Amino acid sequence: MQLDEAKRKFIEGWGTLGSAWGVSRTMAQVHALLLVSVGALSTEDIMDQLQISRGNVNMNVRALMDWGIVRKELRPGERREFFSAEKDIHRVATLILQERRRRELEPIMRVLGEISQVEPSPAATAEETEAFTKMIGNIQNFADFANRAASTLIKADENWFLSTFMKLMRPNG
């Protein structure tokens, strides 16, 4: 397989993976393109290679910069902006984990905290109220666990991630 075709397949696959995880296909594809490009790309480079509009590129590179996984690169004597992706995949994973925790885990934990305060009322049987409280408590425990696990992974340095964590797993895992 030649490089062009391989890149194309990677961009397609990354886009599909992204959309399964709630990231827009195009945003994932812009990320994929930057990941497999040696230098930084201009808006026009991205427009050309992915066949999408200027506005679309702009929106998506900014979103990727919000995630911290794409950086703007300014070149002396060049007016336009160039974009490049963080190439260290472990760091990419860490940054994504961090953002998803902030954007998704924290809000649901807040909701769980609020609704765990449910009070007994004549409209519901004690059994119903108790079952609800227990379920929410279990979900809170799990969310706390996920939150702590995320903290550990985020704080941990790469070495820990690749060695200590690996040791956890059986060789034939």
Add this chain to the structure above:
Amino acid sequence: MQLDEAKRKFIEGWGTLGSAWGVSRTMAQVHALLLVSVGALSTEDIMDQLQISRGNVNMNVRALMDWGIVRKELRPGERREFFSAEKDIHRVATLILQERRRRELEPIMRVLGEISQVEPSPAATAEETEAFTKMIGNIQNFADFANRAASTLIKADENWFLSTFMKLMRPNG
């Protein structure tokens, strides 16, 4: 807060969380409703409580059954079907992890394997080809890691999950 309002907020929050993770809002809401319902619910119960059509309920409970997190319950002397959610949140997480690995991790690993076979060609510089191969290799390593981590979590029993894994994390993590 009263039970009804708490349930409503949970269903809403779970739906929002789901859509951030690539699960349709309604599917997540059906799941949430079943999670906080004491007994099993009929199609009509779900239609009424979520204000959605019969076809929509049918589609979504079947999808949830495909994920293994909702079961059909048959009652003697009753012709209609009732549905109930797996209530053990750890098991829910395990089943979801298992399915997502199968549906999303495996396909991207297959793509990575294919494109890692990229061959040198006159159309690309050696530097470009090498950079690509290196990047794909790094992603493959990371995917292997994720795959093994998933295997370990899936195979592990609940006790391991809650104790051994917890020990990994610092108390102040």
Add this chain to the structure above:
DNA sequence: TTTTATTTTCAATTTTTATTGAAAGTTTAA
């Protein structure tokens, strides 16, 4: 300042995804 290059915004449009509802299908009971 004025011009030019470039980025950003956003209303209109297109595309994708979800939903409906009624017909067809299935199962059980009479």
Add this chain to the structure above:
DNA sequence: TTAAACTTTCAATAAAAATTGAAAATAAAA
């Protein structure tokens, strides 16, 4: 069998999300 109760399917429709493209904004150069 036939009828009744219920489930499933799917074409049509609605809703949501993504995309465009051109105008407005911004920044640099002349």
